[in-house]
Amino acid sequence: MSLFNVFNVAGSALNAETIRLNTTASNLANAESVNGDESKVYRARHPVFQTMMNTDEAGFDGQAAAVGVRVLGVVESKAPATMRYQPDHPLANKDGYVFMSNVNSIEEMTNMISANRSFATNVEAINTARDLLLKTIAMGH
Amino acid sequence: MFENIFGIHEQALLLHGQRIGVLATNMANADTPNFKARDIDFSEVLAGTDDSARLAMSTTQASHIAMNNAESAGGELKYRNPFQASLDGNTVEMPVEQAAFSENNVRYQASLMFINSKIAELQFVIAGQ
16 A cells, blocks of 8 residues: 555655754854864764665556655765964964864755755655545545 | 446546655655656556557457456656756756645545445445435
């Protein structure tokens, strides 16, 4: 019964979007993090989504009709960390520089809105599938 | 008498149920790079269920294997043509998917309603009152 697949598919998307929201929260929290060593400074993290093609469900006409999404991994941004001359800073290196994290707050905010919308859409899909299933179960009453 | 009592709605209900899964997949993968949105061509599948629309194979000897095409709905999943290409190769357009999803939802409920009224009709006839 393919209607039950909607719960798996939309559920996997909810999980992936939650991870995306978590990385956004982590990035925003560390937006002002500084370090005296460029290699140790916080770098923005972003999840990489991938379609789960290896599903057991045969689905529509032999093709996997309902396939979910998963987070393949989390990559760190390669954008350069901003240098700031602050010789009085306790973490400043011997030349008087500190390195700021490369998090772009605006980018993170738009990412958060996008994840929020996707999450809401998938919740709606689950609600619809549930309503239809309940109506189908009540058939003939 | 009772084999085709619900008409097209029995198959339509199954098909719309499958289409919900396909559309949910599209929406779940709205942020997946290189994912291509797919959909079921309803009219093509509908044409496939009509025996007169194709050349039927007839069995003239007992050893012939009967070809029953009506059992499996024809057609296949097709890739959607996006209105605007996106840089990450993803062809899911959320408003299109949401519109298709709610349309499919209404059609599913319509088929369900037709089946329900048929059942009510039969119950009325059986009870004879």
